[in-house]
Amino acid sequence: MVKLIHTLADHGDDVNCCAFSSSLLATCSLDKTIRLYSLSDFTELAHSPLKFHTYAVHCCCFSPSGHILASCSTDGTTVLWNTQNGQTLAVMVQPSGSPVRVCRFSPDSTCLVSGAADGTVILWNAQSYKLHRCGSVEDGSLVACAFSPDGNLFVTGSSCGDLTVWDDKMRCLHSEKAHDLGMTCCDFSSQPVSDGEQGLQCFRLASCGQDCQTKIWVVSFSHILGFKLKYKSALSGHSAPVLTCAFSYNGQMLVSGSVDKSVIVYDINTENILHTLTQHTRYVTTCAFAPNILLLATGSMDKTVNIWQFDPETLGQARSTEGQLKQFTEDWSEDDVSAWLCAQDLKDLVGVFKMNNIDGRELLNLTKESLADDLKIESLGLRSKVLRKIEELRTKVKTLSSEIPDEFICPITRELMQDPVIASDGYSYEKEAMENWISKKKRTSPMTNLVLSSAVLTPNRTLKMAINRWLETHQK
Template identity: 50%
Template sequence: MVSVLRTLEQHADEVSGCAFSASLLATCSGDKTLRVYSAEDFSECPFSPLSGHGYGVHCCCFTSCGSYLLSCSTDGAVAVWSAHTGELLSTLEHPSRSPLRVCAVALDSTLVLGGACDGSVALWDFSSKTLRRCLAVSEASVMACCFSPCSQMFVTGSTHGDLRLWGVDGSALCVQKDAHDLGVTCCSFAPQFKVDGCCVEFRLASCGQDNQLKIWIVSQREGTVYSMKLLHVLSSQTAPVLSCAFSSDGALVVSGSVDKTVAIYDANLGTLLHSLKQHDRYVTAVAMSPTKPEDGDDTTVYGKIEPGGGGRRVRQEGPSDSSLTLLSDWSEEDVQKWLCDEGLEELVEIFKTNNIDGPELNRLNKETALEMGIESVGLRGRLLRKLESLKAAQSGSEAPDEFLCPITRELMRDPVIAADGYSYERESIESWIRGKAKSSPMTNLPLQTHCSPPTGRSRWP
């Protein structure tokens, strides 16, 4: 039996991460806050929301004992909070202050990982809050990382699509190149592992921009040789898969996708058990409760946990599940299907008569809609609002990396070139310079406080 227990709408921006402890649920958001709820009745804790990050929060996780909550942000820091009081206990800063996209804590709570946009991971000692090492693990942004259940290894995944296995001493143990075409978005180890003589086997789930969830067998043989073997390719979802998680017993694996669905699979057989379709936006995060309610079913939480509006889509959703094409590439048939999908069926004949394709739809405004014969003010308003929503969704969809601000990883609207030679969103680099030491977000070298537009017409400030 699968049913919706609660819908949580307190965040003011898209929910980017969620995590369970035995008694609590935490969510984090682009609105720079974390919110903490009781896992029993999903009432918000008195000390919630938690504010302390200067930019959007991308990931959160609990220590295994449930006493601490960790979060990471574009501000380049991992924050450590008391899960009982919401007090900010300490801040772990990435040595280059590069934006952190993901964080993880070892099962034995000895180590903390932070994956950064500059292709590095920082490894901290949790008890002393000191940096152990910072490893350059990729030439691309690190979007995924997780510890093995033995706490002696960790995996990283990047926008280049590789999965890499590392020892906590910084040694490179194994690499799976091109694990996911177009990039890895998340990875998660199953809590259990198997020992058979001199061989130890782990299960690892990973997902990516290739619309696939994959389950791997990670093996250590004779104490030194590591390998990663593909066990299952799960492809029930029709758009990029953004998040994945195992159940507490390792029997289930769950994933959330840009196609707005949550898929629940039998992790051993690789079969689809449920496809949850309650969301009307892309699903950015999933988590599974470590405890079981009285009926014996695991509780799954998934986001975007609707914040009541707002939130930028990370990839465009085209007119059909299999077509993620840009609006400018849509045919007349694509436009007509989009109208039907958005509940505007009464406009199909008008659009068909006027031969409106994607480029024409892209140029549509109030005046042209009136010229086409859409005289109802309400209908015309609904059409234009839907169109604006579609354009906003596509504006940040598959933009080349150089179009994204290195600080926020958002599409730049007012780009400027800083003295380090990198382009940034004006507001973001101004805030960075005001709030931090005068160092480059990309190189950590001293940064002269001036920027220029890409055209080079003027200097800032």
């Protein structure tokens, strides 16, 4: 199930792009402004709207940490903003002065790509704000760009329909006609896929265009085996040109928006349509999923941005295997165990369990022998009742574990996060686990294996609130 939970109607003209960080939503428009909203209640920040551009703002994107926002415009500039106070950090002018249509940060935040109407593509150093490398496509305007999650590649799309793949040194690895009449958008899934060949890191790539199709590709690259781009399938749910597409954070869904005014959500594994959303009254120009939580933003030429919320249980999200999950009962204190005993009409055993320091972990490991020999529970009937209740608890815990959304699981511990933080690679981790990771001189990302640009860890309050809400629903 998906439901519309909020509509933003602050822009005075077409909404061209929207983007999420872990705590903010950014939107930009033909009205020359960028607006910032808090994800906690969708109120606009005090320093919003951001004003600098003298013409339409075509694209905006957050750095992986969420501290910097990039925006680009017909005025030929790409501007970097401090998201905490709205101040401009840098104004990077496209060397040709051509209108800039798209911009994207690299996964490690070191680079920013900007693509222009004259086909030029610039790789900027995101620390020094200086031009690092440049290139161009043969025909058309650059209108789409996406980095692979490992940062080894990025893809651009042109108004002539060409999909071009570049390596991190700005060398063109491949180019082909992907969409007749023109390409409009592209996005990589953050989740790797298996393509049957050892040594290749494979990722899904989605592209869409004026041919009314959304296409799925598999991209792989290794320094030993080289680069491969394999066409997989086409999704033909729209009846008009497709202007935007985006993968969900967990890689299980793909969303697209079209000139037909609809938004379609696909199950990426079956390629079936899960939902068709028809709230917008004009062309749907942009869509974006939030990181870590299942929120979707869609923007339109009707000047609005709609926020949609998904029910995880109806979407068949990817789940971690039960053996990797932390069972909630293991976190119980001795007092929690005592409360559980009272709820099971076993309050006479509270003293015995407290005397033996039985917490949640110990409770789940109790056996018939330990109840008799260690806890000295003499009554066979009482021991049998305790074991039966513990088995019921184990079953409940097992069922609960299989339902935990994957985005709530720490990539390091594979356990439910209690204090999530965002690292400079843009991913969220359990704070203690990531601190331990960094303290052991592992200055690389656990997810991408790239060097972390910073050791700073930012609390992910939005994710923590989502986890707490989920726990309140499921731990009754």
